[in-house]
Amino acid sequence: MSGRVVLVTGGASGIGRAVAEAFAAAGDRVAVADVDGAAAERVAAELDGVAVTMDVTDQASVVAGVAEVADRLGPVEVLVNNAGVVAGGGLLVDLPVEVLDTVLAVNVRGTFTVTQAVATQMIETGRGGSIVNISSIGARQPTAGMGHYEATKAAVDAITRTGALELAEHGIRVNAVAPGPVHTPLTAGLMEDPRARAAWESRIPLRKIAQTADVTPLVLFLASAAAGHITGAVVQVDGGQLLV
Numbered sequence: 326m327s328g329r330v331v332l333v334t335g336g337a338s339g340i341g342r343a344v345a346e347a348f349a350a351a352g353d354r355v356a357v358a359d360v361d362g363a364a365a366e367r368v369a370a371e372l373d374g375v376a377v378t379m380d381v382t383d384q385a386s387v388v389a390g391v392a393e394v395a396d397r398l399g400p401v402e403v404l405v406n407n408a409g410v411v412a413g414g415g416l417l418v419d420l421p422v423e424v425l426d427t428v429l430a431v432n433v434r435g436t437f438t439v440t441q442a443v444a445t446q447m448i449e450t451g452r453g454g455s456i457v458n459i460s461s462i463g464a465r466q467p468t469a470g471m472g473h474y475e476a477t478k479a480a481v482d483a484i485t486r487t488g489a490l491e492l493a494e495h496g497i498r499v500n501a502v503a504p505g506p507v508h509t510p511l512t513a514g515l516m517e518d519p520r521a522r523a524a525w526e527s528r529i530p531l532r533k534i535a536q537t538a539d540v541t542p543l544v545l546f547l548a549s550a551a552a553g554h555i556t557g558a559v560v561q562v563d564g565g566q567l568l569v
């Protein structure tokens with residue numbers, strides 16, 4: 326069988342779905358892992374890939390899901406840690422702590438445990454690999470009301486750097502892509518509100534909210550052999566938003 330085995334978490338929607346489609350179009354064998362198993366099945370069927378019902382907040386579900394991918398496709402060679410939520414919003418003084426717990430569980434615990442399970446498998450297999458985490462420019466640029474989410478993405482950046490350092494000796498590279506706002510189901514409500522959308526666009530020097538297709542090429546590049554000397558990098562795709 327040709328192509329690499331690629332595992333995309335949160336692959337049933339938005340950026341994850343577009344990433345899964347792009348790998349499949351490049352000839353890779355893709356596992357679409359998502360807590361929404363039915364949606365994962367639909368996407369996997371379109372890609373001729375496999376669907377895995379996986380809740381990244383649940384370590385047992387993660388370990389079982391990674392083992393299932395190995396059984397059905399072979400050991401994972403590329404992992405994209407994309408599953409993420411915002412879960413709400415609010416100023417630090419107002420935010421219910423349950424919202425913080427939810428976002429920490431998916432974005433931080435999830436990225437950590439999936440990395441642990443897949444990197445362990447990659448080390449055992451001995452053929453190296455590549456991990457790409459989906460962060461956010463929010464890790465580096467604050468927006469009022471988004472502090473809970475931004476803290477989780479700063480943690481994702483830290484996991485990226487530690488992973489790169491610790492896994493280098495095993496030939497495993499770890500990088501992250503940090504988008505600015507992107508049109509996906511996650512942001513659909515915001516984008517439909519003309520004032521909210523204009524407010525976001527006004528912060529972007531290129532004056533355009535990204536489409537998923539603006540983000541996917543960098544994910545594929547970082548996962549590819551052409552990026553063989555790049556590890557521990559967090560690269561923004563933000564129309565210049567971090568400049569202002």
Ligand SMILES: NC(=O)c1ccc[n+]([C@@H]2O[C@H](COP(=O)([O-])OP(=O)(O)OC[C@H]3O[C@@H](n4cnc5c(N)ncnc54)[C@H](O)[C@@H]3O)[C@@H](O)[C@H]2O)c1
Binds near residue numbers: 337360435459506508
């Ligand atoms: N859309 C944006 O503007 C934007 C910007 C920067 C970063 N991001 C990041 O990109 C990633 C994808 O976002 P999106 O906009 O495509 O969101 P989305 O809501 O369209 O898709 C997220 C997917 O993750 C899945 N998911 C949620 N919780 C899960 C869990 N516990 N286990 C497994 N899967 C789970 C959902 O079912 C869904 O399929 C997230 O990490 C998000 O933080 C998005």
